[in-house]
Amino acid sequence: MRLKITFSAYREYVKLPIHYNKIVQSMLYKSLPEELSNFLHNLGFYYNNRPFKLFTFSRIFSEKFYIDKSSKIGFKNTASISYKSPIHLYISSSVNYIVENWGQFLIKKSDVRLYKNIVYIESMESVSFEAFKEEMTVRTLSPITVYRTFENGRKYYRYYAPIEKEFEELIKENLRKKYHIITGKDIKEFPISISPINTKKVLLKYENFPIEAYDGTFKIKTDPEMFKVIYDAGFGAKNSQGFGMIEVIE
Numbered sequence: 001m002r003l004k005i006t007f008s009a010y011r012e013y014v015k016l017p018i019h020y021n022k023i024v025q026s027m028l029y030k031s032l033p034e035e036l037s038n039f040l041h042n043l044g045f046y047y048n049n050r051p052f053k054l055f056t057f058s059r060i061f062s063e064k065f066y067i068d069k070s071s072k073i074g075f076k077n078t079a080s081i082s083y084k085s086p087i088h089l090y091i092s093s094s095v096n097y098i099v100e101n102w103g104q105f106l107i108k109k110s111d112v113r114l115y116k117n118i119v120y121i122e123s124m125e126s127v128s129f130e131a132f133k134e135e136m137t138v139r140t141l142s143p144i145t146v147y148r149t150f151e152n153g154r155k156y157y158r159y160y161a162p163i164e165k166e167f168e169e170l171i172k173e174n175l176r177k178k179y180h181i182i183t184g185k186d187i188k189e190f191p192i193s194i195s196p197i198n199t200k201k202v203l204l205k206y207e208n209f210p211i212e213a214y215d216g217t218f219k220i221k222t223d224p225e226m227f228k229v230i231y232d233a234g235f236g237a238k239n240s241q242g243f244g245m246i247e248v249i250e
Contacts, residue, residue: 002092007119009085018079019205021242055093056234058141092232132224143213146170159212162196
C-alpha cells in the first residue's frame with residue numbers, strides 16, 4: 001500500500017538540509033502511534049537475526065527547487081535545498097496497517113513539523129497499481145543502494161553499481177528475505193532480473209554517514225504475482241532511511 005501526501009507550507013519555500021532523509025524519517029516515526037513507532041524503530045520484522053522495516057519513502061517532489069551550497073543551517077555552513085510549496089512525498093509499505101496508521105494519524109494533524117518548517121496536509125491519496133506484468137519498466141522515486149560489508153582491520157562498505165552483477169544478486173537475495181517475512185514462504189531465489197536503462201550515481205548522507213546509491217530507470221523481468229507482494233517494501237537496502245522506492249511506469 002502506498003500514499004501520496006501533498007504538504008503546503010505557510011511560506012513560499014520549504015528549506016531543508018541537502019541531506020534530509022533523516023528528517024523525513026523522523027517525521028514519519030512521529031506520525032505513528034507510539035507503540036507502532038517504537039516497534040518499527042527499535043525492532044522491525046525479523047528474518048533470522050536481521051531486522052527489516054518493510055517500509056520506504058520517496059525523495060521530496062516539487063514544481064520547483066533550488067540548491068544553495070553555502071547556506072547556513074543551524075550553526076553549520078552546509079548546503080540546503082529549498083522546495084517551492086506545495087511539496088509531495090510518497091510513502092509505502094508491504095504491511096498495509098502501517099500505511100493505514102500514517103493516513104489516519106496525519107489526516108488528523110493540523111500541522112506537521114519538517115525540520116524548521118511548519119507544513120500542513122493539503123491532500124492525501126492512495127496510489128494503487130495492479131497491472132503487474134512479466135516485463136516492466138520501473139523508475140526510482142528514491143535511489144537504490146546495495147552493498148556488502150568487509151573487515152580489513154576495520155569495517156568498510158563496498159557499494160555496487162547497476163552494471164555490476166552483485167547489484168542484481170543482492171537485490172534478489174534481499175527480496176527473497178522480504179518475501180519470506182511477508183508470506184511465510186521459503187523460496188530458493190526470488191525470480192527477477194534487473195537491467196539498467198538510464199541511471200546515475202548519487203551520493204547522500206544519513207546522519208553524516210556517506211551512502212552511494214543509484215537513481216534512474218530499469219527494465220525488470222519477474223513473476224507478477226510475487227512482485228506484487230514486495231513492491232511496496234522497497235528495492236535494496238536502507239529502505240526505511242528513504243532508499244529503494246520504485247514506481248512502475250510501463
